[in-house]
Amino acid sequence: MPAQHLKKMLKNEIHALQSDLFLGFNPDEIDNILSRTCSCRRKFSKNVDIFSPGEVICHTGMILSGNIDVQFSGFSGKEELVVREAPGELIGQAFSLTKTENSFIHFRSVGDTEILFMNLDLLFSKPEIDPILGKLSVNLMRILAATNIQLNKKICLLTQKSLRDKLLLFFEEGATEGPEGKTCRLTLTREELASYVSAERSSVCRELGRMQDDGCIRLVGKKVILATG
Known part of the structure; x- marks a missing residue:
């Protein structure tokens, strides 16, 4: 889908425009990023795996509407809820940036959901000489750091004895x-x-x-x- 069409479609997507990924961006800068990340958006019905174990995730997803459950699948087959992601938040970013195979996580729609997919490989070019990429890199690092804190809190919760x-x-x-x-x-x-x-x-x-x-x-x-x- 052409970036200008995405921009028009996103102008009323308050969750996307207020996402931490676009913190400090004006509409033209968002348009610039969308045009360079091969962006596309897709709709999913309830209980559909956006990303499944066993696949290499190439695109980071941003939730435009609905919620995504991040679930761990154990050896017994029982699935445990890790976190529920809301509109404006990202899914699959660590896997897509490292090209690591997702061997254990389901990213599953809770209800009707719409996702904006972006290829963020352009961050590995030269963000130091591109102000827009520089801002995107900083925002993404903050998101990854916040995710790390969130997962550490989950570990603390699971280590409680009762x-x-x-x-x-x-x-x-x-x-x-x-x-x-x-x-x-x-x-x-x-x-x-x-x-x-x-x-x-x-x-x-x-x-x-x-x-x-x-x-x-x-x-x-x-x-x-x-x-x-």
Whole structure:
């Protein structure tokens, strides 16, 4: 698809234009990048693998709409949720930049999803003499660093000894101050939450009930209100 058409189509894509990848870019600079990265966009229905284990990922994906679950497939075949990516975020960037075979990760659509694919190999040219590539390189390094921090937080969560500690850490990470106190708004189902903390759904449901009985949390619809003190 010609870059000028992509630019017109992206002008109302607020998530793409506000993506950290394009931080500090004006519309003409975004157009410049799109024209040089062989950009194309595709739509996917629910539960479709955008990238699957066993393939070499050549293009970085930016989520324009919908959500993507990054799932690890273990030896037993059971899939565990690593993270859920939202519009404006990237998928597959580490694999596409290193040309490393993706041997264990599913990037799967949660619902109807649209992805902008970009070949970022131009970053290996000479970004030091191209201001636009220089900005893109800096933004991408920040994204990769943020991803590394996110994965380290996930490791910290999984190394907690009890399911309660895992859940409390998850809620603390996602909580913001509100009129009712520290509140975490759940976007995951109980099944997805169990997958994220590497536990069974029944165990998570039981522990949430115990935590509420013990006064650790209050469950109000999709809100988890953390106890103070």
